[in-house]
Amino acid sequence: MARAKESLTITTPPGEDAGDIGEIRDIVGFHLRLAHGAVYRHFTETFVDLGLTQKQVSVLWLVGDHPGIAQTGLAQRMRMDRATTMAIINRLEARSLLERGKSETDGRKQSLNLTDDGRAMLATAKEAIRAHEEWLKSRYTAREVQLLIELLTRLHE
């Protein structure tokens, strides 16, 4: 396992005990967090006019693709718990972008659907996503994009 590659400044600082596992630059989780943060910031800039967050766009998109989906269905696809899902659905419903209905097959479940405003918003959001993704993909070849998606998928599947 490669380590201490391209060290920035100090490799063995004073006061370092045992348990040294190398440079922070060798930690995958560190790069994942920085990369996520960078993409999150660019996303926020792109979407500041629409007033939508990453999560909200994902929910709109999934509800658009799966009309009548229940909140638990969303939670599973987005790896969120019920309370977090509630908070996001509440905000989108308050803005009249989607609406809750009762499921016909299971009285416990909700049936989520986009409103006309929600569909229009989703179409606009997808255009913004396209620009955002172009910015993101501009640093990769098409093959590298596929590779990155495959590697990332292994982390959340």
Place this chain on the structure above:
Amino acid sequence: MARAKESLTITTPPGEDAGDIGEIRDIVGFHLRLAHGAVYRHFTETFVDLGLTQKQVSVLWLVGDHPGIAQTGLAQRMRMDRATTMAIINRLEARSLLERGKSETDGRKQSLNLTDDGRAMLATAKEAIRAHEEWLKSRYTAREVQLLIELLTRLHE
């Protein structure tokens, strides 16, 4: 550009307008967010006993590697603004894991250093990080790990 690969259920749902840019599964940002979330959750489980977050561990690590670093130095390395950095430093200082001092060369800057408790905590945290990283890397070959780091680095450099 490949699209509509391994579609889950509905590929062309009713009510879909123009501006369709493909499946949400083709969006790099979507996978990046899910992957980050999965790693974040595992990290939280690993660190629940220590009571440290990703950001807090990263800050301890960087301060340990760069004794006397200023808050702006931390902010640059972690891509945070000053206010966010303050909030994290405040929590760590309140737990006596690091301490603020005045810089000798620039009266505006702070000089951050770990306390003895902070060094001990960092050593423990690095052990936990090692286990966390092994869990993460278990799904990759060594070459894929290097590749993933390189691809992620292009997003935040």
Place this chain on the structure above:
DNA sequence: TATTGTTATACTCTATAACTATA
């Protein structure tokens, strides 16, 4: 003027716990 630290403020995400209604 620019930089650094600080404080105040606000929003989002995340998670836990407890409650209600339904299966």
Place this chain on the structure above:
DNA sequence: TATAGTTATAGAGTATAACAATA
């Protein structure tokens, strides 16, 4: 008993704005 939704609560990260001290 288990599942789905709901509500309340809390902590953490993120960002903006305004201010004081220093360069």
